[in-house]
Amino acid sequence: MPVSRTSPVPTSPVPAARAALVGLLSVLAALTAGHLVAGALLAPSASPYLAVGGAAIDRTPTPIRDFAIDLFGTADKVALLVGMAVVLGLLGIVAGLVSRRRWWPGLLLIAVLGVVGVLAVLEQSPAALAVAAPVASLLVGLGVFAGLHALARPARPAAAPENAAPPGDETARQDAAPEDAAPEDAAPADAGASGGGPRRRHFLVGSMGVAAASALAAVGGTALAARADIQGARRAIGALVPDVPAPPIPPGAAFPELGTPTFITPSAEFYRIDINLTPPVVRVEDAVLRITGLVDRPVTFTFDDIRSRRLVEQTITMVCVSNTVGGNLVSTSNFLGVPLAELLAEAGVRPEATQLLGRSVDGFTIGTPLQRVMDAGDRALLVIGMNREPLLVEHGFPMRTIVSPLYGYVSATKWLSELELTTFDVDPYWEQRGWDGDPDGIVPIKTSSRVDAPQGFAEVPAGEVTAVGTAWAPGRGIRRVEVRYDDGPWRDATLATEVNPFTWRMWRHTEVLRPGSHSITVRATDGNGELQPEERVEPINPGPDGATGWFQTRFSVV
Numbered sequence: 001m002p003v004s005r006t007s008p009v010p011t012s013p014v015p016a017a018r019a020a021l022v023g024l025l026s027v028l029a030a031l032t033a034g035h036l037v038a039g040a041l042l043a044p045s046a047s048p049y050l051a052v053g054g055a056a057i058d059r060t061p062t063p064i065r066d067f068a069i070d071l072f073g074t075a076d077k078v079a080l081l082v083g084m085a086v087v088l089g090l091l092g093i094v095a096g097l098v099s100r101r102r103w104w105p106g107l108l109l110i111a112v113l114g115v116v117g118v119l120a121v122l123e124q125s126p127a128a129l130a131v132a133a134p135v136a137s138l139l140v141g142l143g144v145f146a147g148l149h150a151l152a153r154p155a156r157p158a159a160a161p162e163n164a165a166p167p168g169d170e171t172a173r174q175d176a177a178p179e180d181a182a183p184e185d186a187a188p189a190d191a192g193a194s195g196g197g198p199r200r201r202h203f204l205v206g207s208m209g210v211a212a213a214s215a216l217a218a219v220g221g222t223a224l225a226a227r228a229d230i231q232g233a234r235r236a237i238g239a240l241v242p243d244v245p246a247p248p249i250p251p252g253a254a255f256p257e258l259g260t261p262t263f264i265t266p267s268a269e270f271y272r273i274d275i276n277l278t279p280p281v282v283r284v285e286d287a288v289l290r291i292t293g294l295v296d297r298p299v300t301f302t303f304d305d306i307r308s309r310r311l312v313e314q315t316i317t318m319v320c321v322s323n324t325v326g327g328n329l330v331s332t333s334n335f336l337g338v339p340l341a342e343l344l345a346e347a348g349v350r351p352e353a354t355q356l357l358g359r360s361v362d363g364f365t366i367g368t369p370l371q372r373v374m375d376a377g378d379r380a381l382l383v384i385g386m387n388r389e390p391l392l393v394e395h396g397f398p399m400r401t402i403v404s405p406l407y408g409y410v411s412a413t414k415w416l417s418e419l420e421l422t423t424f425d426v427d428p429y430w431e432q433r434g435w436d437g438d439p440d441g442i443v444p445i446k447t448s449s450r451v452d453a454p455q456g457f458a459e460v461p462a463g464e465v466t467a468v469g470t471a472w473a474p475g476r477g478i479r480r481v482e483v484r485y486d487d488g489p490w491r492d493a494t495l496a497t498e499v500n501p502f503t504w505r506m507w508r509h510t511e512v513l514r515p516g517s518h519s520i521t522v523r524a525t526d527g528n529g530e531l532q533p534e535e536r537v538e539p540i541n542p543g544p545d546g547a548t549g550w551f552q553t554r555f556s557v558v
């Protein structure tokens, strides 16, 4: 059929609500398709949505970023992604609404969004294949828009063509109702089309199909990226056996039967803190650690290079600076890896270097004073294993650092890709966001103690009541723990066997208590003889200093 146009605007408009839905679903389908392909490629950072988010973060002026962090705290990334979802949704709705009469303005807007996604991924993702994800988004976005738009167009009141024509098919326009001059929302064709009938059904079915496929793609992409191949890779690596094992945990180091945690935290229960919505996925075969910056000769290590070296195991308690009094952002595991000092020596650290900057594949950076790394000796590790297994993806698979005894945010880069020797002129992630990164601003881990049982508001039988808990002062060790019931005298608790001064230490205390409501307060003294401060201070106040204060809880004897 010849494609000749005689009437300038030959069709009646798509109803506004349908037009908006077409645009919204096109954006949704595009984003989830990209997410699915990114997941299949094991390159979550190639998901156009995350890439645009990353590109936006890189372009946000620091004052606005600071404001957002003040406002949302560590949830700033979530806030950004939610904000982006709202903006993209609105742009989708706009794309639909500008296409009520003609298919192309909305399609053009979808194409522009798609191209932005392609450019963001090219900028943000190092993997060559990664561009397949935003290209999939672009194609699916265009396809869904074209298809749903064709289905959304109202039929002529009588004898409407049943086949939805592709938007490029000009004959479809001529088929459509000629009452173009009718007021937009009152077009008779509208009334006919939205009143029911097969076209309306087709549009509904099409829309629901797109929504369902998008949901599947979203779930599938996340599952593929976060799980599938990493688990296979972890199995392929198998058990990791240290050349220099940590001493066995002595009996009596913890009282799990009375309510403390086990001394070694199972990896899956280890606390997790990071800025990522889903953990970055690094394939073992792609994983490299580069040592760069103020060195005599930059060096690169693959995972296999590291694995084949002399592996040292250390029992270490890690603490997050954001842990509150009584909180559980503290865990203990056997970490296995290569001492950082050995790797740094191979690169030859220049005397000007003062800061060791860890870079993560997701752009996160952590700065550690080089002196602290050296002081830590074999407790400054390039870690590849936890509890004799490869790292879990949440804890930085396949390589991370740990420098004990320092808070995680200044020492423990997960998904490590580079260690740069530099000076304190370079600000890592949190310091760029206003935290004190000065070597003197990095405080030792605060002495802390808590009661694990009885738990708050528990009811315990009258008679002898045994309280148990956990205390830690990594680097200094715990010398003494005291408990007090109600306003009574301080009593010495019995300490569990010490494993090493870099780990937590459990305690227990038995007291005969009368029925009724009681409070219990606990305080610890570190290995230097220093009593844990009583004053309650929030962990971030405003800098990351770690919380202080004595933990207290209430329970009932019945």
Ligand SMILES: Nc1nc2c(c(=O)[nH]1)N[C@H]1C(S)=C(S)[C@@H](COP(=O)(O)O)O[C@H]1N2
Pocket (backbone or CB within 6 Å): 270, 271, 272, 273, 274, 275, 276, 318, 319, 320, 321, 360, 362, 364, 366, 394, 395, 396, 407, 408, 409, 412, 413, 414, 415
């Ligand atoms: N790449 C990366 N590494 C990171 C973080 C992060 O957000 N990204 N968070 C840090 C913080 S604040 C802490 S407390 C530790 C927590 O390590 P875990 O999750 O293995 O317990 O990781 C550190 N390393």
Ligand SMILES: [Mo]
Pocket (backbone or CB within 6 Å): 273, 319, 320, 321, 322, 407, 408, 409
């Ligand atoms: Mo942390």
